[in-house]
Amino acid sequence: MDTTTRLLLPEVTEALRRHPQELVELTEELHPADLADLVGALELELAQTFLDVLPVAIAARTLEASDEDRRVALYQASAETAMTRAVAISDEMAADDRADLFARLPEELRARLFESMDVEESRDIRQLLSYREGSAGALLTTDFVALPASMTVAEAIERVRQSAAEMETIYIAYAVDPNGTLLGAVSLRDLVTSPAGQTIDSVMNPNIVAAGVDDDQEDTARLLAKYDLLALPVVDAEHRILGIVTVDDLMDVVQAEATEDAQKMGAVEPLDRPYMATPVAQIIRARAPWLVALFIAVMATENVLEHYSRSGMVSLAMLMWFVPLIISSGGNSGSQSATLIIRAMAVGRIEMGQTAGLLGREVVIGLILGGAVGTVGVLRVVLTESTRSVAMAATVGLAIASVVTAGAIVGSGVPILLRRLGIDPAVASTPFIASVLDIAGLIIYFEIAGLFLP
């Protein structure tokens, strides 16, 4: 909750209970993002009353800025009590936000809304709903300025001026031929700085960067960031422009993808809502499969221990003391490598051809880090009276060095392998890497012990 919201909330709640109409004045002062905060903090019923007294255009802006759950709940209630007003609100909403909203409405209600609205509007929503989730298409808005290439600069400025209110952005317009094929981009900056009589095709930039409608959202965001653009046109296979995606939507994508990656790396299925808004049951469903799967995998450590205990190794009891230390060193080193590699892949910093060099780097890094940590381990053995022996020191030191190196190799190798297989490397969670290394670490440790100890 923002400070503004916290300060206003008691007063607004009071007013809503007594004389809701008086709140309209307040709305003129507040940004829609702040209104959305307020609507999000109120009880659902009061939020509903609040939305009902807002002018249609402000209600639309407020819904656009609201959290998805709240937006759907409010709009649904509104549509069920006052269909005409609900249609008027959705007419005012940005095409992309409106399509997101409709995607989450119950089918029967959506059908009724489609019947009550203009054919053109409902066709637009249906079209946007048809794009694959996670694709550039799913983010696009059809509220953009298209200009015939033969128009003059003066005519174009007039066109932009007239359509400004309905457009997502007027700072970039796109030149198209009569089939809708994308020919070039022209910024409002270009328009205001060019002679009024020139034609669009002489001032536009024909070297245009566009996203394909099926392109991945993350790649689209990377493209926009690389070229520092405010919007990207989205085209179909015939290079016809379908709409645009804007920088604010892509900024949300960057945040959402980083959250998803971080969750996958913590061995949690990505949540589709903010943590505090997700019911406990859903968090448990997102965590339990991984936790149980990892648990079952690590059960193999028990077999390993049993195996070596049967082999009758004399000093097994003493060796046992170092088991947690050795397996956690491998897990830590592996987590570090995986963290670095997966994030570097996510921001597009590692090419396919670089993977051999990358593994080489990690082996070198692993050996040096392993040497350092192994030395600390040797000191520990030597300084503890009950374990002091050359054989024990050699076993522990060498095991730690090997396990840390193995950690670097597994931690970098698994994400590389996953990407080769076309799987998102972020699923190579740090707990998963740590679990693989628990088992590998035990085997390495006891095999080395077999060499040094009687």
Add this chain to the structure above:
Amino acid sequence: MDTTTRLLLPEVTEALRRHPQELVELTEELHPADLADLVGALELELAQTFLDVLPVAIAARTLEASDEDRRVALYQASAETAMTRAVAISDEMAADDRADLFARLPEELRARLFESMDVEESRDIRQLLSYREGSAGALLTTDFVALPASMTVAEAIERVRQSAAEMETIYIAYAVDPNGTLLGAVSLRDLVTSPAGQTIDSVMNPNIVAAGVDDDQEDTARLLAKYDLLALPVVDAEHRILGIVTVDDLMDVVQAEATEDAQKMGAVEPLDRPYMATPVAQIIRARAPWLVALFIAVMATENVLEHYSRSGMVSLAMLMWFVPLIISSGGNSGSQSATLIIRAMAVGRIEMGQTAGLLGREVVIGLILGGAVGTVGVLRVVLTESTRSVAMAATVGLAIASVVTAGAIVGSGVPILLRRLGIDPAVASTPFIASVLDIAGLIIYFEIAGLFLP
């Protein structure tokens, strides 16, 4: 390397060796971001030759889009061989990118450059260099449009048109009084849709969102994202406008902060360069302190094992078999909680007042997950011939349930505690959480064993 770069690289290398001048034609077709990719892929000496043949303005754009290391190396070489051209290039660069570049130049060279340039330019750079790294000030650019509040819309459009070439953005202008105090914002959209004779103070939006010069970059990015803005004005304590930060710079901040968080969570000191561009020695320096520190911390597990072994517990050897399984369950559960909480905090989804509720949720989640995983553990004990006993099953099952619950509490409690202390919660890395739980898990396990086993 992009496809464009890969395709062009052999041809460009060849041309640079024989007749560099012919490359100028090529530059007219390419976007500066692509030129920067090319310059980044060439050997340093050839990249230098390439930059030298580019027109000054294109060279400036190319440097702006280049990776920081390459940018500094190229500009430094250029300044040492052709000071006048170097000064001309920096004159053309965006104020914020130029200041970043100068921050990394050797002091002696910077001083010589300051002497060769206009007093006004060098004062601008010095001013920008004075802002704290990581603050809104460090991102700001002074290339923005300021308008007197009494100007008319027609005059303002003319002013914008004339200054367009030098400005970072012309889509937002700021109304100021004669002292430079920020009065309001006016978008180019507002200007082109308002009557020509109106004054700026009647069309501007006076409810303006601004960042303080010392505000954190991450908070600034969040503010911009919340209000879907293209730029934010940055003001000093007296609300005088110092400059603006633009959405493209803040998008880079969002990416960089997500990378930094992910690295901290993997117990790696944040790298200031992309992974593949970071020398092996530096990666080792970023990893070694954490790896060794965690290693030393986990050494306590050995003391714990030694302690319980001295107590003469009969079935210690058998208990040992389950040690890796039990401590890894705690680590995994803790990593999951920490991942969810830290990311939710990073995107501003958890308020200070919600922490008690959050801990409560995690306890519930931990108990349910612990119950599930503990049941699997009991089955495992019962199904293994050599360990089958009611006491053993009870010990292992209860220990796992307790350790998983402890994982949820530690994994969420540590980030909350860190934030209370004003420390970035992302330093509560998943390996750190796992290590704390290694030790706690052993103690819990053996204490429970003491209750059930003779």
